[in-house]
Amino acid sequence: MQLASGIVVAETQIGKVRLNEYRPEQPGFSSHFDALDMDRLRFGIYSATAADVERALRQPERLESLMALLSPAAASYLENMAQLSVAATRKRFGANIGLYLPLYLSNLCANECDYCGFTMGNRIKRKTLNDEELAREMAIIKGRGFDSVLLVSGEHETKVGMDYFRRILPSVKQQFSHLAMEVQPLAEGEYRELVSLGLDAVMVYQETYQRRTYAAHHTRGRKSDFGWRLDTPDRLARAGVDKIGLGVLLGLDDWRLDALVMGHHLHYLERRHWRSRYSISLPRLRPCVGGVPPKVELSDRGLVQLICAFRLFSDSLDISLSTRESPELRDNLFSLGVTQVSAGSATSPGGYAAPQSQLDQFEISDERTVDLVVAELQLRGLNPVFKDWERSWIAG
Numbered sequence: 001m002q003l004a005s006g007i008v009v010a011e012t013q014i015g016k017v018r019l020n021e022y023r024p025e026q027p028g029f030s031s032h033f034d035a036l037d038m039d040r041l042r043f044g045i046y047s048a049t050a051a052d053v054e055r056a057l058r059q060p061e062r063l064e065s066l067m068a069l070l071s072p073a074a075a076s077y078l079e080n081m082a083q084l085s086v087a088a089t090r091k092r093f094g095a096n097i098g099l100y101l102p103l104y105l106s107n108l109c110a111n112e113c114d115y116c117g118f119t120m121g122n123r124i125k126r127k128t129l130n131d132e133e134l135a136r137e138m139a140i141i142k143g144r145g146f147d148s149v150l151l152v153s154g155e156h157e158t159k160v161g162m163d164y165f166r167r168i169l170p171s172v173k174q175q176f177s178h179l180a181m182e183v184q185p186l187a188e189g190e191y192r193e194l195v196s197l198g199l200d201a202v203m204v205y206q207e208t209y210q211r212r213t214y215a216a217h218h219t220r221g222r223k224s225d226f227g228w229r230l231d232t233p234d235r236l237a238r239a240g241v242d243k244i245g246l247g248v249l250l251g252l253d254d255w256r257l258d259a260l261v262m263g264h265h266l267h268y269l270e271r272r273h274w275r276s277r278y279s280i281s282l283p284r285l286r287p288c289v290g291g292v293p294p295k296v297e298l299s300d301r302g303l304v305q306l307i308c309a310f311r312l313f314s315d316s317l318d319i320s321l322s323t324r325e326s327p328e329l330r331d332n333l334f335s336l337g338v339t340q341v342s343a344g345s346a347t348s349p350g351g352y353a354a355p356q357s358q359l360d361q362f363e364i365s366d367e368r369t370v371d372l373v374v375a376e377l378q379l380r381g382l383n384p385v386f387k388d389w390e391r392s393w394i395a396g
């Protein structure tokens with residue numbers, strides 16, 4: 001039915017949801033998603049038995065297995081899962097751990113997300129890097145040895161949109177072999193253009209796959225369009241982006257269910273768009289200016305279970321670990337299944353040249369320098385890799 005405001009409201013099995021204007025031009029994950037029965041998935045997770053978990057450990061790459069490995073029943077098998085996860089990671093990735101740094105371009109944002117320090121309503125100082133400031137940040141990151149960079153911004157299509165990206169990407173690509181972005185979802189043609197300017201990877205986190213929770217946390221701006229975001233990985237793959245990152249913000253809702261639906265998303269993408277590679281991030285909700293506390297706490301053991309479950313589910317998947325987690329926990333996770341880590345991160349625009357905590361997106365937990373993190377990795381027999389990508393190797 002249509003309300004006086006013009007918003008279309010429909011009854012579904014999960015209650016009333018707002019349908020946005022977005023309608024996919026080509027079928028994408030959203031049509032698969034609409035067919036998922038969330039109640040059945042939730043029931044499957046919470047009713048899994050020890051026998052289901054043991055079966056899943058023998059054949060972990062199926063969706064039913066992921067469901068069992070994410071279940072409460074799998075908690076008693078954590079040691080077994082960890083050993084299998086380490087072995088699967090070593091077999092596929094060796095002892096290599098890729099290192100990258102986020103470079104914050106801007107904290108301008110036209111969305112309201114109540115868990116984020118950049119949310120539009122927060123009265124913080126806003127800043128977008130100019131060419132000089134960008135060059136300074138890049139020089140610092142390069143000086144620390146990094147050759148892989150993740151450009152991050154709030155989502156502001158007019159002020160930090162395609163015109164800005166077109167201008168800065170060539171100079172960033174001159175400095176870094178691997179260029180990833182975490183910005184607002186774009187159209188397929190826009191991604192194609194950015195690929196021609198050197199874009200290698202895009203991270204686009206759904207935050208939560210539970211529509212009502214999503215609507216409650218994303219109240220204004222384009223990000224409130226659940227379907228537009230959900231089909232972004234399809235647009236990225238069609239545009240030829242080499243690596244696509246999925247993620248959920250752990251703590252917004254039931255993490256087991258969010259992780260399982262992300263597994264469905266990954267499974268769909270790996271089969272539909274097999275030319276792209278995939279990564280996941282598993283960030284836990286962190287404190288920020290004006291931010292909400294987690295609705296559902298995820299313990300350290302729960303995070304270990306999640307990492308191991310995904311490693312066993314997809315052996316070629318990159319798993320990223322940011323500085324949101326504590327040094328002690330990160331040190332233990334490095335060997336478990338993680339393949340990409342950041343170190344010495346700043347989470348504000350201009351934060352490497354001039355740290356200003358009031359501009360941060362969220363609080364960092366591991367504040368060690370990159371040298372200390374590298375030393376820790378080596379102590380654990382791991383091989384820190386600053387460069388493992390060169391576009392000319394695959395250019396025809």
Ligand code: SF4
Binds near residue numbers: 110112118119120
């Ligand atoms: S999560 Fe992203 S879109 Fe939402 S307020 Fe923060 S920067 Fe903006």
